[in-house]
Amino acid sequence: MLDPHRILPYCVSGQQNQLSYLTLWCGLSSENENKREADARTFKRLIFTTPWEEQKMRNGFRIVDIDTHVNPSYETLVKYLDPNARSRVAELQPFVRTRNLDGTTTQVLHVAPYPFDRFPGEAPAEAKVMAGGKGALEGRVTSASSHHRVPPAVGVMDENVHDRIKDMDAEGRDIDFLIPGTWATAASGLPDVTLAEALYRSYHNYIAAYCQPYLSRLRSMVLVPGGDVEWAVKEVNRLKNEPWVAAVGPLLPEGKPIDHPDLAPLWDVMNDAHLPIFFHSFFYEPPYFPGYRDIWGNAVVARTAAHPWGAARLLSYLIVGQIFDKYPNINAGVAEVGHGWLPHWVIRLGEMIRYVSDATPPLKYRPIEYVQMGRFRCGAEPFEGPAMTKAVIDILGPGVLMHQSDYPHGEAHFPDTAQMVVDWPIWNDFGREALQQHMAGNAEKFLRMA
Numbered sequence: 001m002l003d004p005h006r007i008l009p010y011c012v013s014g015q016q017n018q019l020s021y022l023t024l025w026c027g028l029s030s031e032n033e034n035k036r037e038a039d040a041r042t043f044k045r046l047i048f049t050t051p052w053e054e055q056k057m058r059n060g061f062r063i064v065d066i067d068t069h070v071n072p073s074y075e076t077l078v079k080y081l082d083p084n085a086r087s088r089v090a091e092l093q094p095f096v097r098t099r100n101l102d103g104t105t106t107q108v109l110h111v112a113p114y115p116f117d118r119f120p121g122e123a124p125a126e127a128k129v130m131a132g133g134k135g136a137l138e139g140r141v142t143s144a145s146s147h148h149r150v151p152p153a154v155g156v157m158d159e160n161v162h163d164r165i166k167d168m169d170a171e172g173r174d175i176d177f178l179i180p181g182t183w184a185t186a187a188s189g190l191p192d193v194t195l196a197e198a199l200y201r202s203y204h205n206y207i208a209a210y211c212q213p214y215l216s217r218l219r220s221m222v223l224v225p226g227g228d229v230e231w232a233v234k235e236v237n238r239l240k241n242e243p244w245v246a247a248v249g250p251l252l253p254e255g256k257p258i259d260h261p262d263l264a265p266l267w268d269v270m271n272d273a274h275l276p277i278f279f280h281s282f283f284y285e286p287p288y289f290p291g292y293r294d295i296w297g298n299a300v301v302a303r304t305a306a307h308p309w310g311a312a313r314l315l316s317y318l319i320v321g322q323i324f325d326k327y328p329n330i331n332a333g334v335a336e337v338g339h340g341w342l343p344h345w346v347i348r349l350g351e352m353i354r355y356v357s358d359a360t361p362p363l364k365y366r367p368i369e370y371v372q373m374g375r376f377r378c379g380a381e382p383f384e385g386p387a388m389t390k391a392v393i394d395i396l397g398p399g400v401l402m403h404q405s406d407y408p409h410g411e412a413h414f415p416d417t418a419q420m421v422v423d424w425p426i427w428n429d430f431g432r433e434a435l436q437q438h439m440a441g442n443a444e445k446f447l448r449m450a
Contacts, residue, residue: 259321
């Protein structure tokens with residue numbers, strides 16, 4: 001049995017050499033492979049728990065933010081490419097775009113941005129999709145549209161992790177889950193999947209270095225392409241015990257469903273490692289979103305529809321495709337997709353399964369029950385407000401929603417988002433335990449931290 005009293009005296013949080021040594025010690029603690037994996041997970045929770053996590057809270061509540069962002073620039077992604085991939089930089093050049101945001105010039109990757117540039121009332125025109133083209137939000141989302149009371153620190157989405165931690169301290173966020181930018185999903189549309197794999201490996205190198213000084217405060221996910229399952233399996237196996245790894249983001253090429261039988265080897269390794277699926281919607285790059293060509297071309301309407309539609313489709317096929325039934329250790333979570341749609345969707349899906357006969361396989365539970373039992377959790381967007389949040393909790397229970405802010409993007413109310421949610425009067429009805437679940441507990445369970 002893993003005895004924390006024997007290993008903790010040897011530990012200093014954040015020291016990778018000690019992590020490797022003691023992970024090996026854990027591996028010798030049992031002859032059973034599943035038990036060794038469980039010991040390793042328990043070990044990581046012990047090693048990367050620091051006095052901060054015992055003391056720093058927002059009004060007595062831990063805060064885990066399930067929707068925060070990094071977005072390494074093109075130059076940073078090139079910097080972290082594996083040596084054997086650097087000869088391929090020229091292949092990325094057609095997708096490089098130089099853009100200016102609030103006076104800061106950066107280079108980013110745009111693979112095939114769909115413009116969504118029709119103004120309401122205009123006749124539609126053929127969409128011009130081009131490599132390196134303008135993104136649908138470029139020039140439309142600026143500091144003027146932000147909710148921030150004060151601006152987040154400069155560079156926190158690239159390599160400035162130290163000021164990110166200062167921002168976390170200012171807001172009272174104990175743990176940030178880090179989500180890469182639009183380029184990560186866009187890479188699913190690159191003509192050569194091995195080029196996407198080079199970028200995903202670069203991200204893994206980058207995020208490991210970014211998290212290293214603060215392993216008790218930061219988590220992210222393994223990015224894997226749905227178009228090369230063999231590589232995806234190898235990458236998950238390579239990284240599954242890294243302290244920053246809390247989930248897997250399967251990035252599927254357009255047209256490939258989440259329940260495709262080719263993906264079974266990936267689900268096998270994730271199930272063995274108790275790694276959840278994480279989904280964050282981006283709407284104007286591959287693989288786009290359901291119905292993107294039929295949204296009549298306006299960016300506001302497209303973004304309104306894209307995020308909940310993508311999440312609803314994902315959840316539907318995790319259920320009817322029997323992913324939840326076949327793989328009991330794989331849960332799923334979504335962020336920046338809204339949350340008011342969720343109870344309506346699972347209730348409606350359940351009725352359609354009953355009404356439309358012989359179109360889906362037998363399931364162990366009703367759709368709403370998978371959600372209520374914690375197989376699927378959803379980030380709660382603060383702008384949907386306390387009334388909507390209360391309605392969701394009333395129907396689905398307190399174990400479903402996870403706090404999110406969208407830091408450092410403008411939909412966050414930095415540095416006030418967490419306090420704003422904690423102050424909602426609905427918690428007077430639900431109680432302190434439900435509030436703690438919302439602000440941290442549900443996310444900690446989803447991210448394998450509890």
